[in-house]
Amino acid sequence: MRNFALAALASLTATVHAGTIVPLHPENWHQHITPDADEASERMPVIFTVQGCKHCSAMMQMMGALAVHLSQDGDPRVGHVDATKHNGIARTFGLMKFPWILLFDGVRYYEYRDQRHLPSLLAFARGGHLAQGSDGRVPRQLQP
Numbered sequence: 677m678r679n680f681a682l683a684a685l686a687s688l689t690a691t692v693h694a695g696t697i698v699p700l701h702p703e704n705w706h707q708h709i710t711p712d713a714d715e716a717s718e719r720m721p722v723i724f725t726v727q728g729c730k731h732c733s734a735m736m737q738m739m740g741a742l743a744v745h746l747s748q749d750g751d752p753r754v755g756h757v758d759a760t761k762h763n764g765i766a767r768t769f770g771l772m773k774f775p776w777i778l779l780f781d782g783v784r785y786y787e788y789r790d791q792r793h794l795p796s797l798l799a800f801a802r803g804g805h806l807a808q809g810s811d812g813r814v815p816r817q818l819q820p
């Protein structure tokens with residue numbers, strides 16, 4: 677019985693870690709999000725949060741679930757910007773309220789405007805963002 681419980685726990689741990697939330701900051705931003713059309717980055721939803729925000733903590737849990745679902749599609753990355761520490765990235769996109777979700781797809785980005793629940797977020801990340809149109813091009817430089 678104990679071996680069964682350990683195997684179940686190992687399986688659950690592998691599932692939870694199947695998706696990845698990548699901490700983004702100015703030093704690694706352009707490794708994951710690029711403004712260059714010839715080196716267009718892959719699709720990546722990114723959540724911007726601030727420390728001490730209860731809504732941000734709740735959305736981070738949902739983003740973890742999103743990462744797991746997207747990993748099943750072969751697209752396992754979700755980004756996270758701590759805007760308390762890296763406010764310049766948030767200012768680059770004019771973000772002043774948190775949590776905020778942008779999806780980066782190639783050289784364009786899209787603002788998530790739907791309800792804050794997993795099915796809507798998943799539909800948006802899987803291609804629903806294209807129906808609403810882009811909010812702009814990924815800028816070449818981040819604000820300090």
